[in-house]
Each structure stands twice: as structure tokens, then as C-alpha cells.
Amino acid sequence: MDIEPTLSIEHLTVDLPEGADRPHAIRDVSLQLWPGRTLCIVGESGSGKSMSANAVMGLLPKGVSVGAGRILFGGRDITHLSEAQYQELRGQGIAMIFQEPMTALNPLMRIGAQIAEVFEAHGRLAPAERAARALQLLREVGIPDPERAQFAYPFQLSGGQRQRVVIAMALALEPRVLIADEPTTALDVTTQAQILRLIKDLQTRHGMAVMFVTHDFGVVSEIADDVAVIELGELVEQGPAEKVLKAPDHPYTRRLIAAIPTVEFRDEPAREEPLLRVRDLVKEFRTGARVVKASDHVTLDLMRGETLGIVGESGSGKSTLGRAIVQLVTPDSGTIEMDGKDISHLRGAALRAHRKRIQMIFQDPYASLNPRARIGRILTEGPIAHGRPRAEAEARARELLSLVGLKASAMERFPHEFSGGQRQRIGIARALALEPEIIVADEAVSALDVSVQAQVLDLLEDLKQRLGLTLLFVTHDLRVAGKICDRIAVMQKGRVVELGSVEQVFRAPREAYTRSLLDAAPGLEVQP
Amino acid sequence: MRGTTFMKIATRIAARLAKAAVVLLAILVLNFLLIHAAPGDPAVVMAGEAGATDDVFLAQLREKFGLDQPLYMQLGKYVWDVLHLDLGFSYRQQMPVFDLLMDRLPATLLLTGSAFAVSLILGVAAGVLAASRVGKWSDTLISTVALLFYATPLFWAALMGVLLFSVVLGWLPPFGYETVGSGFTGIRRALDIAQHLALPALSLGLFFMAVYSRMTRASMLEVAQLDFVKTARAKGLSRAVIERRHILRNALLPIVTLAGLQAGQLVGGAVLTETVFAWPGIGRLMFEALTQRDYNVLLGVFFVSAAMVIVFNLITDLIYGIVDPRIRAQ
Numbered sequence: 001m002d003i004e005p006t007l008s009i010e011h012l013t014v015d016l017p018e019g020a021d022r023p024h025a026i027r028d029v030s031l032q033l034w035p036g037r038t039l040c041i042v043g044e045s046g047s048g049k050s051m052s053a054n055a056v057m058g059l060l061p062k063g064v065s066v067g068a069g070r071i072l073f074g075g076r077d078i079t080h081l082s083e084a085q086y087q088e089l090r091g092q093g094i095a096m097i098f099q100e101p102m103t104a105l106n107p108l109m110r111i112g113a114q115i116a117e118v119f120e121a122h123g124r125l126a127p128a129e130r131a132a133r134a135l136q137l138l139r140e141v142g143i144p145d146p147e148r149a150q151f152a153y154p155f156q157l158s159g160g161q162r163q164r165v166v167i168a169m170a171l172a173l174e175p176r177v178l179i180a181d182e183p184t185t186a187l188d189v190t191t192q193a194q195i196l197r198l199i200k201d202l203q204t205r206h207g208m209a210v211m212f213v214t215h216d217f218g219v220v221s222e223i224a225d226d227v228a229v230i231e232l233g234e235l236v237e238q239g240p241a242e243k244v245l246k247a248p249d250h251p252y253t254r255r256l257i258a259a260i261p262t263v264e265f266r267d268e269p270a271r272e273e274p275l276l277r278v279r280d281l282v283k284e285f286r287t288g289a290r291v292v293k294a295s296d297h298v299t300l301d302l303m304r305g306e307t308l309g310i311v312g313e314s315g316s317g318k319s320t321l322g323r324a325i326v327q328l329v330t331p332d333s334g335t336i337e338m339d340g341k342d343i344s345h346l347r348g349a350a351l352r353a354h355r356k357r358i359q360m361i362f363q364d365p366y367a368s369l370n371p372r373a374r375i376g377r378i379l380t381e382g383p384i385a386h387g388r389p390r391a392e393a394e395a396r397a398r399e400l401l402s403l404v405g406l407k408a409s410a411m412e413r414f415p416h417e418f419s420g421g422q423r424q425r426i427g428i429a430r431a432l433a434l435e436p437e438i439i440v441a442d443e444a445v446s447a448l449d450v451s452v453q454a455q456v457l458d459l460l461e462d463l464k465q466r467l468g469l470t471l472l473f474v475t476h477d478l479r480v481a482g483k484i485c486d487r488i489a490v491m492q493k494g495r496v497v498e499l500g501s502v503e504q505v506f507r508a509p510r511e512a513y514t515r516s517l518l519d520a521a522p523g524l525e526v527q528p
Numbered sequence: 529m530r531g532t533t534f535m536k537i538a539t540r541i542a543a544r545l546a547k548a549a550v551v552l553l554a555i556l557v558l559n560f561l562l563i564h565a566a567p568g569d570p571a572v573v574m575a576g577e578a579g580a581t582d583d584v585f586l587a588q589l590r591e592k593f594g595l596d597q598p599l600y601m602q603l604g605k606y607v608w609d610v611l612h613l614d615l616g617f618s619y620r621q622q623m624p625v626f627d628l629l630m631d632r633l634p635a636t637l638l639l640t641g642s643a644f645a646v647s648l649i650l651g652v653a654a655g656v657l658a659a660s661r662v663g664k665w666s667d668t669l670i671s672t673v674a675l676l677f678y679a680t681p682l683f684w685a686a687l688m689g690v691l692l693f694s695v696v697l698g699w700l701p702p703f704g705y706e707t708v709g710s711g712f713t714g715i716r717r718a719l720d721i722a723q724h725l726a727l728p729a730l731s732l733g734l735f736f737m738a739v740y741s742r743m744t745r746a747s748m749l750e751v752a753q754l755d756f757v758k759t760a761r762a763k764g765l766s767r768a769v770i771e772r773r774h775i776l777r778n779a780l781l782p783i784v785t786l787a788g789l790q791a792g793q794l795v796g797g798a799v800l801t802e803t804v805f806a807w808p809g810i811g812r813l814m815f816e817a818l819t820q821r822d823y824n825v826l827l828g829v830f831f832v833s834a835a836m837v838i839v840f841n842l843i844t845d846l847i848y849g850i851v852d853p854r855i856r857a858q
Contacts, residue, residue, distance in 0.1 A: 059761060083767070091764035098762075103755040106774050107854060117773075121765045153853040169763060 005032035006209040007056065007094070007177050008072040014051050017063035025051040025064060026233045033177060033209035038200075040224035040241070041213045042256070044449040045420070048233040049213050053179045056211070057096055058086035074176065092122050095170035099182040101163035105154040111138070111165050112150030118172040137168040141198060159314075160191035164198065171202060178203070179211045184219060188313040188476060193520035196223050215449060217260050218479070218523025221245055229253045259454040260523065263482030265503040271303035271486070275470050276325065276358075276438060278302075281334035281344075283320055283494075294320035295331065296494035302438065307464065307471040309485035309502075311478060311517070317494040322440045322474040326360045327351060356386055359431035363443035365423035369415040375401075375426055376411035382434045393433075400429040404459060421452035428459065432467070440472045445480060457484050478521045482506055490514045537849075544845070548838045555834045556610060559827055560603050569595055570619070570821045593619065610831065616824035620817075625828040629810065633832075635705055636809030638721075639728055639801065640794040647733035647740060648787055652780075654737070655744025659779075660771055662749060670741060677738035686731040686804045693727060700727050703806040728805040732798055736790050743786060747779035754778075781852060788844025796833030 009032070014025040025048040033039050043049035054060050056071055058081060070079040073093060081089065090096075098104045105114060115134035119125045125133060131150070138146035141164040143157075154162055163183060170178055180199065184192040200223060203210050212223060220227055224241040229252065237250040248254045283295040294317040302308050310318045323329040324344065325336060336344040338357070346354055362368035369378060379397035384390060398408040404425040415423055424444065431439055441460070445453040461484060464471055475481050481488055481502075488505045490498040490513065498511045509515045518524060571589035578585075590596045594605070609616060615625035623631075658670040677685070694702035701707070706720050751757065752775050760770045790797075795810055802811035810829055817825035849856040 057762060059758065087764045087766055089764070090762050096762040098755060098759060100755050104759045106756045106760070106778070108777050108852060109773070117760075117765065117769075118763045121763055121769070155854050166759065169759070 003034070004075065005072075006035050006074060007033040007211070009052065009056070010070050010072065012052065012055065012069035012071065013067040014048070014055055014060065015065055015067035022233065024048075024067065024233050026230065026235075028069070029228075029230070029233075029235045030069075031211075031228055031235070031238070033211055034226075035176070035209050036203065036207050037225040038203065038210040038212055038223055039226045039228060040220045041211065041228050041230060042215065042217065042220055043230035044215055044256075044451065046232075047230045049215075049230045050181050052230075053096070053181050053211060053213050056177075056179060057090060057094060058083075059096075087121070091118050091170075091175065092173045093175055094177040094179060095173070095175040096179040096181065097163070097166045097170050097183045099185050101159045101166060101183075101186060104166050105162055107154055109153070110150070111152050111154065111157070115150075115165070115169050115172060118169050122173060124173065133172070134168075137172055138165070140171070141165070141168045141202075142194075143168075158191075159187055160195065163187065163191075163195055167195075167198065167202070171206070174206055176208060177211065178208045179213070181213045182215070183212075185214070185216070189478070189517060189520040189522070190313060192219075192522065193222075196522070199223070216522065217245070217257055217450070218521070221523040229256070256450060259450040261450075261454065261457065261477075261479040261483035263479065263502065263506055263524070265506075266486060268486065270501070271306045273304045274301040275304040275338065276302040277335075277337040278321070278325070279335045279337065281321070281324060281336065282332045283317075283324060283329060284332055293317070293494040295324065295334075297334070298491075298494070298496055300489055300496055300499060302470060302472060303487075304470055305468065306486045307473055307484055309481035309488040310472065310474045310491060311476065311481045311488055312491035313476060313517075315493075316491040318474050318476075318491045319442055320494075321491070322360070322442045322472060325438075325472060326358050326440050327355065328360075352386075356382070356434035357436055358438045358440065359434055359436040361424070361427050361431050361439060361441040361444040363446055365420045365427060365447060366415075368427055369423055369430075371415055373414075374411065375413055375415070378415075378426065379411075379430055379433050382430065386434065397429070397433065400432055403432070403463065404429045419452075421448055421456060424448060424452075424456050425459065428456075428463070432463070436469070438470045438472065440474065442474045443476065444473075446475065446477060453480070460484065478506075478517060479524055482524075490517065541842070541846075544842055548842065552831075552835060552838060553607070556607060556831060557603065559830045559834075560606055561599075563823055563826060564599060564602075568821055570823060571595060573821045574619075606827070615828040615831065618817075618822055618825045620820050620822045621825070625824045628813065628825060629828055629832060632808060632810045632813050633795075635807060636795060636798060636802070636811060639725065639732065639807055639809060640798050642725060642729040643733035643736075643798075644787075644790055644794065646729060647735075647737035647790070648783075650733075651737040651740025652744050652783060654741035656748060656771075656776060658741065658745040659748035659752070659775075662745075667745075671745070674738040674741045677734045678742070680734070682731060682735060682800055683804055685734055686728070686801060689727050689731050690805075700724075702727075703804075705808050728798075728801050728807055731804075732801045736786075739786065740783060744779060744783060747782050748775055751775045751778045777851075781848075784844060784847055784851060788840055788847075791840040791843070792837035794840070795836045796829070 010030050012029045013027050016023060016025050029052060031039065031052070041049045041052060051060065051064070055066055060066070066079055070077050072078070073089070078089060112131055112134045115137055116130035119130040119133065135146055135150050138149055143149045143161055143164050149157070157165065184195050187195060196219065199210065202208070214220060220241065226238065227241050227244040228238040229236050229244065229250065231252045237244060237248060237253045244253060245257070248257060278298055278300050281295045281298040285292045285294055296317070298321055310321060312318045320329060324331050327343070327346065331344050334344070335342040343354055376394065376397060379400060380390065380393040383393040383396065397411060401408055401410050406422060406425055410426070415426070418426065445456050448456060457480065460471065463469065473481065473485055485502055487499065487501050489496045490505065490511065492513050498505060498509065498514045505514060506518065509518060570593060571586050574589060575586050587596070594602060606616070615629070618625050618628055621628055654670050654674065658667040661667045690702045693700045701724050704724055706712070706717065706724055710720065712720050757770060757774055760774045798809060799811035799815055801807065802809045803815055814826065814829040817829065
């Protein structure tokens with residue numbers, strides 16, 4: 001090949017400050033970005049995959065610095081530029097988009113002004129032209145009603161629209177390199193699919209080189225031309241996407257790909273004994289004049305011993321349903337029956353006595369454990385509140401820890417001493433401590449890396465079999481639902497639009513909405 | 529669209545004003561009852577000053593002031609009068625309370641207003657400077673001085689200010705509103721008042737200046753960590769623009785809350801300063817009225833102070849709506 005790479009990273013080592021868990025964020029990494037091609041940098045959290053992107057932009061966090069190697073942009077060494085030189089480069093030569101569209105825009109500035117600012121920063125165009133060009137960019141990235149959107153504030157746009165705005169800013173000066181740091185991780189599957197398509201389109205139209213940082217092999221299979229896999233700061237494998245995805249050389253790559261949840265169809269007999277019946281459940285949320293129907297006459301049965309998946313996009317009402325079942329939300333009308341009794345309006349002692357029968361595992365393993373409580377207290381608090389003697393509760397807590405694969409010594413430690421996956425195990429142990437019949441898992445594995453996700457899913461499956469649990473699994477991830485569930489309920493705008501066995505939903509979806517979700521799910525493969 | 533937004537704002541203000549009226553009425557009643565719960569009444573104080581202790585004289589005084597009526601009658605009459613904007617008559621000063629307050633109000637507003645402006649401007653400026661030089665010596669200096677101001681009692685700072693600038697250096701007058709009997713007019717008089725104003729305004733503003741600077745610094749540093757600041761850097765904006773347009777604007781939101789609190793004290797918050805500097809304002813009027821059990825004057829001051837707090841609360845909320853579009857939309 002005689003074309004020059006647009007961006008070339010040569011033997012780059014990025015040093016971490018003293019006292020970090022390893023000396024280098026990345027070590028001796030070499031990568032090339034070619035015009036019109038997308039390089040996906042894949043790795044788990046903490047692998048250092050984002051550091052390479054930040055190093056290129058000169059946006060490394062305080063205390064982190066380039067230790068060795070160099071970065072060439074169009075042949076020019078940009079490893080150690082001055083702040084003024086970096087300002088010149090950013091946005092103009094290399095642009096970047098980020099993971100969190102909800103927070104990536106200044107909440108107090110109008111959208112159009114935030115885009116126009118890019119021209120101002122680089123002294124391009126007259127002030128009046130800047131606004132016109134911003135409007136044009138909004139149109140190009142497919143914002144609905146751009147004439148109005150340019151005067152909107154970020155909070156008036158959805159997550160997907162905000163990400164489009166960030167992309168518009170990045171494109172403003174036609175940079176030769178676009179760095180995307182997990183730009184779709186926080187988005188719904190359908191929005192994610194749209195954004196991925198948009199990036200692909202823009203890349204072809206403008207001939208940019210794209211560096212796409214992600215943890216998701218599904219996304220990789222959709223967008224990558226080349227793939228680089230990073231494990232704990234070391235580049236373990238790189239090559240064309242086809243090759244890396246189909247025939248990975250390195251065991252770590254193989255492990256990561258194997259950990260992607262695959263849809264499993266089970267041949268178990270359908271379970272027919274309803275443990276929990278939800279009938280005509282209605283719950284509305286009001287903000288000012290806006291009314292959101294989070295549950296719009298939801299009716300479904302949860303059978304004893306099954307795993308029922310509730311899938312849908314954000315705002316579909318899937319979490320509200322889960323919360324209503326654990327009695328964290330009081331429905332406006334409708335009933336939730338267990339053993340023939342309506343449990344949705346229990347109060348006081350009756351509610352407290354009932355609570356132990358249904359327990360919940362939460363999404364965020366960081367926020368759902370009290371940071372000032374030792375694990376022992378977290379695991380025994382519930383049983384003690386329900387009248388267990390302390391000694392017995394502690395003995396049970398130790399058993400539970402070994403059940404979820406942790407050491408009994410964890411009892412004396414605090415949540416911050418554990419990794420995300422370990423904390424989710426603690427969350428599971430906490431839910432089990434009350435010996436519930438039903439566990440509601442609300443996006444319980446969504447915040448975890450794929451390899452950890454696979455372990456936690458296996459653990460849940462194993463516990464369910466051993467303890468005879470019934471599981472309600474709320475998730476936006478169809479792959480996860482397809483792996484762990486027996487039946488799936490698809491929710492849209494507060495209603496259950498489709499309910500059936502995994503095989504029926506994945507192979508022969510009845511609703512167009514279900515089909516669009518399946519189409520959008522990155523890297524989802526179902527054997528026909 | 530614009531029209532409906534305006535209507536929405538107008539309706540909201542009207543609703544707030546209605547609520548404010550209720551609150552004000554409650555304050556009125558509460559003030560009245562509290563004052564009457566305190567031992568002693570104007571008649572006792574006046575009789576004491578006159579050297580008379582006989583009960584007939586006291587009874588006469590009480591009858592004259594209406595103090596012999598049952599409490600609920602007095603309260604009813606008082607509320608009725610206030611509703612008609614009649615704050616009563618001060619028998620001590622032989623003047624209607626309203627005129628008395630209007631007479632003193634300009635001096636107080638001049639003092640508290642200057643203190644407010646000085647503390648807000650200097651405090652925020654110092655905070656911005658400290659935040660942009662975080663960890664450097666200028667940051668340490670600003671933070672230390674702010675802490676010192678923050679910890680110093682107001683009257684102590686005032687006394688030390690007098691000692692240094694008036695007694696030792698002789699630059700500024702130690703007390704009063706203007707040079708008595710100087711006959712200055714126009715610019716010369718304004719200058720004279722400004723000289724008298726400097727020390728009390730500064731000592732009154734020091735505490736809030738320190739609070740503003742600490743808060744601005746902390747708020748700026750917090751906002752600087754947010755994602756959109758990184759977006760701004762990735763656009764290639766210069767540091768100065770990022771600090772001014774992105775960080776400072778967002779960091780000022782909590783400052784507005786605090787400024788609203790301080791502004792609420794514009795009338796009632798300078799009692800100590802006015803007393804120390806013999807400043808002829810509302811604060812000193814209140815202090816004198818208190819020692820003399822001049823009920824009508826005291827109630828008048830309380831009423832105006834409370835009304836001020838309510839008005840500035842409303843203004844603060846409106847300003848919030850202007851600076852933060854998210855609040856406007858609610």
C-alpha cells in the first residue's frame with residue numbers, strides 16, 4: 001500500500017501516576033488509521049482503550065502522560081504539542097465524540113450556538129455565516145426540524161439527538177480523523193443502529209479515518225474495517241475485522257467473543273402455574289402538563305420457575321413494571337396478584353412481611369450498595385429486620401457469599417474494595433438473603449463487561465436452578481434476554497406488544513416493533 | 529409562542545405573589561404576638577424614664593396607646609391598619625412609623641447595597657481567579673484570606689478596620705454618615721458620604737465576599753470536571769473561552785441562590801454594623817426601638833424586612849429562570 005496512514009501511533013506508552021494499579025495505561029501500542037476506514041479499538045473497562053484516543057487529542061487526564069513513542073498525524077509528530085498547538089489541531093484536524101450524549105453539551109447554551117462555536121474557535125467564517133452553517137450541519141446529521149432545533153437547549157433533545165449534535169460539531173471543520181469514544185454505549189439499540197449508520201455514511205461522504213473505541217463486539221461487527229484488541233494496556237491482536245472476528249488468534253480475543261451472549265432456545269416444557277399475575281396495571285408519571293404512561297394496561301403472568309424477560313427501549317416502561325412488582329412504585333390502577341391476593345396496595349406490616357418474597361437486583365453495582373456499610377451489614381440487615389437472630393443471619397451471609405463465588409472474608413470489607421462484577425455478586429447475595437421466591441433483575445448485567453456479564457448470567461442461571469427461583473429479567477439487551485430467558489415480553493410505550501417463548505419472539509416475531517428491535521441489535525445472530 | 533411563554537410567566541408570578549401575601553400576613557401576626565409576649569411595654573419604659581411609678585399614670589399611658597384593649601382587639605386593629613398601609617405612630621419619635629422608615633431607608637440601602645455589590649463582584653472575581661490558578665500560590669493566598677474573613681466576627685473586623693484606617697492611618701472617618709455641619713453639597717457631599725461609607729460597607733461585605741469566593745472556586749472546579757467541558761476542549765476552544773462561556777456560566781447557578789439570600793437581608797441585616805459605625809439607618813432605628821419598647825416602630829421594621837426577603841426570593845427565582853433554561857421550562 002503506498003497511501004500514507006492519516007494517523008499513525010508508534011510504540012506509544014502512556015504512563016499512569018504512581019500508585020495506580022499498573023504503571024502504564026497502555027504500553028508499546030502501534031496503530032494506523034487509514035482514510036475512509038474504521039479502526040475499532042476493543043477492550044474491557046480498565047484496558048486503557050480510551051487512553052490511546054485521549055492521547056491523540058492531547059486530552060489525557062491530570063497525572064497521566066505519554067511516556068514513550070510518538071503519534072504522527074499526516075506525517076507530523078503531534079505527541080508533545082503546546083496547548084495552543086493542540087487547540088489548533090482539535091476540532092480542525094482531529095475531532096472527537098464521546099460516550100455520554102446526555103452530559104456532553106453545555107446545558108445553558110443553545111444547540112446552534114454550540115456548533116457555531118467551533119468555527120469561532122478556529123477563526124473561520126463571519127459570525128452570520130456560522131449560524132447558517134450550523135443549521136446546515138444539523139440538517140446533515142438528520143436532526144428533525146433543524147430550524148427549531150438550532151434554538152433548542154440540550155435538555156429539550158433526546159439522547160440520540162444530542163449525540164447527533166455532538167457529531168455535527170465534530171464534523172463542522174471536516175476533520176481528517178474522527179475519534180469516537182463509545183459513542184453509542186448509552187443509547188438504545190434502535191438509536192444506536194441509527195447513529196452507527198450515520199457515522200458510516202458521513203465517513204464515506206467525507207473520507208475520514210475513524211477510530212472507534214468500544215467494548216461491544218456486536219458494534220465491532222457492524223462498523224469495523226480493522227480491529228485492535230487491547231488487554232490491560234497491551235495490544236494483543238490487530239487485523240482486518242473479518243479475520244479478527246471469525247478467526248481470532250489470541251486467546252483473550254477468543255474469550256471476549258465467546259463471552260458475547262448467544263441466543264439459546266430451550267426445550268424445556270412450558271411452565272403453566274402462574275406465581276404472579278399482573279392485571280391491567282396502569283401507572284402514569286406527570287411533569288407539568290406532560291403525562292407519560294409508563295404502564296398502560298399491562299397484563300401478564302409470571303409462571304413459577306421460569307425466567308421472563310421484559311425487553312424494550314428506554315421509556316418503554318419496563319423498569320416501572322419491575323418496580324411495581326417489587327412494590328417500589330404504587331400503580332394508579334390494576335392489580336398484582338400473588339397466591340390469589342392483590343399485593344399492589346399492601347401497607348405497613350403486611351407490606352413488610354410480603355417484601356421478602358420478591359427481591360430486586362439493581363443495574364448499577366456502584367450506586368446500589370451503601371458505601372459506608374460493610375458487606376456483612378449489607379447482607380444481614382434484611383434478615384435481621386425480618387426477625388432473624390444476628391448470629392444466624394451472619395452464618396447465612398457467609399454461605400451466600402460462597403454461593404455467589406466470594407470469600408467469607410468479604411464480610412468485613414466495604415463495597416469500594418470490590419470490582420463491578422464482584423459488587424453485582426454481592427447485590428445478588430443481598431437479594432437472596434431474604435430467601436425470596438421471585439427475583440426482579442433490573443438491567444442487572446448492563447453495566448458489566450462482556451466477560452463479567454457472562455459469569456454473572458451463568459451464576460444467576462445456576463442459582464435459579466438450585467434454589468428453585470422465579471426470575472423477572474428486565475433488560476434492553478436482546479442478546480442477554482435471548483440467552484437467559486424462557487419467555488420474553490416486548491414493551492413499547494408502556495404496553496406489552498408481544499409476549500412469547502424466546503424461540504417464537506426471535507424466529508417469528510409477530511410485531512413490526514419487535515422486528516425493528518431485532519434488526520437493530522448489533523451482532524445478533526439467530527439460526528433460522 | 530412568545531405570547532404564551534409570557535402568559536405562563538405572568539401566571540406564575542401572580543401565583544407566587546398570592547402565596548407571598550399569605551406568608552406576609554402570617555409573619556405580621558407572628559411578629560405582633562412575639563413582641564407582646566416579651567416582658568415590659570412602652571408605658572412601663574416611658575413611665576420609668578419619667579421617674580413615675582404610680583399606677584394611674586401607667587393606666588393613662590396605656591389607654592392613650594390603646595394598650596388597655598384585649599390583645600386580639602389590638603392585633604385586629606394592627607392588621608387592619610397595615611392592610612391600609614398605615615404602620616402606626618411612634619409616640620417616642622412623634623412621627624408616623626412609615627415616615628420614620630422612609631427617612632432611614634436610603635442610608636441603609638446605600639450601606640447594604642454597596643456591601644452586596646462589593647462582596648458579590650470581588651468575591652466571584654476572587655473565586656474565578658483562584659479556580660483558574662488552582663494549586664498555585666495565588667489560589668492558596670485567596671483561599672487563606674477568604675477563610676480568614678469567613679472566620680472573623682463582623683464587629684471585630686469593623687473595630688479593627690476603624691483602628692487601622694481611622695485611628696492609625698487617619699484615612700477614613702471612623703463613624704457617621706457624613707461630616708456633621710460641613711455644609712457640603714453636590715459632588716463634594718457624595719464624596720464625603722462615600723468616605724464614610726467605605727469602612728462599614730467593607731466590613732459588612734467581608735463575610736459574604738469570603739463565602740462567594742469559596743463557593744465560586746468550588747463550583748468552578750466541579751463544573752470543570754463535567755463532560756461538556758471536555759467536549760468544549762475537543763472543539764479546540766481556548767482556555768479563556770472555556771472558562772468564561774462554559775465553566776463560569778454553569779458555576780454561577782449556586783451563587784444566584786446565595787446572592788438571593790444575601791439580598792433578602794438588605795434591610796434587616798445591618799443592625800450590628802450600623803450600631804458600631806453610628807450609621808443612621810433602619811438597623812439602628814430598630815435597636816433603639818427595641819430598648820424603648822417602641823412597638824409600632826419595631827413591628828414596622830420587621831414588616832419591611834420580611835417583605836424584602838419575600839420580594840428578593842421572588843426575584844431570585846425569576847433570575848434562575850433567566851440563567852437556567854431548564855428551570856424556565858418547568
